[in-house]
Amino acid sequence: xxxxxxxxxxxxxxxxxxxxxxxxxxxxxxxxxxxxxxxxxxxxxxxxxxxxxxxxxxxxxxxxxxxxxxxxxxxxxxxxxxxxxxxxxxxxxxxxxxxxxxxxxxxxxxxxxxxxxxxxxxxxxxxxxxxxxxxxxxxxxxxxxxxxxxxxxxxxxxxxxxxxxxxxxxxxxxxxxxxxxxxxxxxxxxxxxxxxxxxxxxxxxxxxxxxxxxxxxxxxxxxxxxxxxxxxxxxxxxxxxxxxxxxxxxxxxxxxxxxxxxxxxxxxxxxxxxxxxxxxxxxxxxxxxxxxxxxxxxxxxxxxxxxxxxxxxxxxx
Numbered sequence: 001x002x003x004x005x006x007x008x009x010x011x012x013x014x015x016x017x018x019x020x021x022x023x024x025x026x027x028x029x030x031x032x033x034x035x036x037x038x039x040x041x042x043x044x045x046x047x048x049x050x051x052x053x054x055x056x057x058x059x060x061x062x063x064x065x066x067x068x069x070x071x072x073x074x075x076x077x078x079x080x081x082x083x084x085x086x087x088x089x090x091x092x093x094x095x096x097x098x099x100x101x102x103x104x105x106x107x108x109x110x111x112x113x114x115x116x117x118x119x120x121x122x123x124x125x126x127x128x129x130x131x132x133x134x135x136x137x138x139x140x141x142x143x144x145x146x147x148x149x150x151x152x153x154x155x156x157x158x159x160x161x162x163x164x165x166x167x168x169x170x171x172x173x174x175x176x177x178x179x180x181x182x183x184x185x186x187x188x189x190x191x192x193x194x195x196x197x198x199x200x201x202x203x204x205x206x207x208x209x210x211x212x213x214x215x216x217x218x219x220x221x222x223x224x225x226x227x228x229x230x231x232x233x234x235x236x237x238x239x240x241x242x243x244x245x246x247x248x249x250x251x252x253x254x255x256x257x258x259x260x261x262x263x264x265x266x267x268x269x270x271x272x273x274x275x276x277x278x279x280x281x282x283x284x285x286x287x288x289x290x291x292x293x294x295x296x297x298x299x300x301x302x303x304x305x306x307x308x309x310x311x312x313x314x315x316x317x
Contacts, residue, residue, distance in 0.1 A: 031104065031110045031114075032109075035109045036104075038103060039087055039103075039118065039119070040080030040081075040083050040084060041079070041080065041083030041086075042080075044083060044172075045079045045080055047301065048075060048076070048172065049072055049075055049076045049079070049175070050301065050304060051175045051179075051194070051198065051300075052072060052075040052175035052178055052179040053072055053179060054194070054304040054308045054311075055175065055176030055177060055178065055179025055180040055191060055194060056068060056180065056182060056183050057179075057307070057308050057311040058180070058190065058194075058252075058257040058258075058307055058308075059179065059182075059184050059190075060184060061183045061184055062183070063182065067134065067182075068182075070129065070133055070134075071133075071134050071178075071182040072179075073126075074126040074127075074129050074130040074142060075126075075142065075179065077122050077125065077126040078122070078123060078126040078142045078146050079145075079175070080119075080122055081119045081120070081122035081123035082123070082145070082146050082149040082171070083119075084115050084116075084118050084119030084122065085116060085123070085150050085154070086149065086150065086154045087105055087115055087119075088112050088113075088116040088119060089150075089154050089155060090154065090158075091106060091112050091115075093159075093220040093221070093222060094106050096219055097213075097219070099213055099216055123146045126142060127139050127143045127146070130142050134181075135181065135185045137181045137185055137186055137187065138178055138182040138185075141178045141187070145171055145175070145178065148171045149168070149171035149172075152168060152170075152171070153168025153169075153171055159223070160223070161223060162223050162224060162225040164223070165202060165203055165206045165207070165210075165224075165225075166203050169202030169203060169206070170195075170199055172198055173195045173196070173197075173198035173199040173202070174195065176191060176194035176195065176304075177191040177194065177195050189255055190255040190256065193252050193254070193255050193257070194257075196248050197245075197248055197249055197251060197252065197300075197303070198300065200241065200244055200245040200248045201296065201299070203237070204237075204238045204241045204242045204245065204273075204296065205296040205300075207225055207226070207237060207238050207241075208280065208290075208292040208293035208296060209293045210225060210227075211226050211231060211234055211235070211238075211280070212286040212289045212293075214226035214227055214231065225237060231284060235280050235281045236281065238277050238280055238281070239277045239278065239280070239281045242274055242277035245270075246270045246273075246274065249266045249269075250263065253266070259310050261306060261310055262306045265302060265303065265306040266303060266306070269302055269303060272295065273296065273299050276288070276291060276292040276295050276296075279291070279292070280292050
């Protein structure tokens with residue numbers, strides 16, 4: 001792991017090391033609020049919070065608005081805690097990748113130990129608050145999500161197998177289940193359908209990114225699928241997983257939390273995503289992969305937005 005010096009005292013009693021002799025990281029300006037926000041991976045967090053919100057909205061029953069906000073805040077903080085601990089553990093490879101070298105730890109803005117302490121504090125705090133104010137099932141799912149992302153994906157799988165994102169992607173699929181459990185106190189089949197949707201969406205989404213960032217992963221020794229199996233096999237797997245995703249996307253409709261509007265939206269989005277996957281399969285350039293990666297984010301957002309819209313209509317009816 002990368003380590004950044006904290007002490008500046010010299011070896012002779014009373015002497016101090018000159019500023020010019022310090023490593024660049026030690027001379028970096030003090031961390032700002034923006035640096036700590038960056039540790040939380042806010043772009044990832046936004047989608048996590050949104051899917052958690054939809055899980056709450058489609059669940060039978062209601063929460064007081066303050067409790068609902070608190071539950072969402074716990075989901076957000078828990079996701080941020082996972083991101084901070086991930087950045088602590090992956091600081092060495094983050095420093096070698098163009099996409100991640102600007103993160104706070106590689107830049108020397110935040111020491112690795114501080115990031116770990118920050119993330120661990122947020123993880124414990126969010127789980128405890130969820131358990132005290134919501135219920136133990138929601139708290140247990142939140143704790144499982146954090147532990148799965150940190151220990152299963154980040155520490156165990158990411159550097160060992162090209163299937164890292166297939167299995168590790170489960171961490172990103174838990175938030176709607178947490179939202180559902182916060183309202184109901186249990187895990188129901190509809191929430192499992194939301195879990196399955198995100199779980200199946202994750203591989204083609206992330207492999208599209210890995211295709212045009214494969215050089216970065218190869219340089220730091222992370223065995224992403226394009227690095228280990230090659231771009232052609234990765235494009236084939238993207239197409240296969242997209243085909244598998246299509247029937248799974250109708251799970252919310254099958255279990256009654258999505259109506260005809262959701263089914264129609266899913267049909268259009270599935271067709272567009274499949275078209276994007278076919279283009280990736282047929283065109284070896286980076287452009288189709290970049291386009292699919294961007295559209296896949298919109299795909300998931302619009303599917304969950306359709307569920308949220310129908311839930312709001314049912315409440316107002």
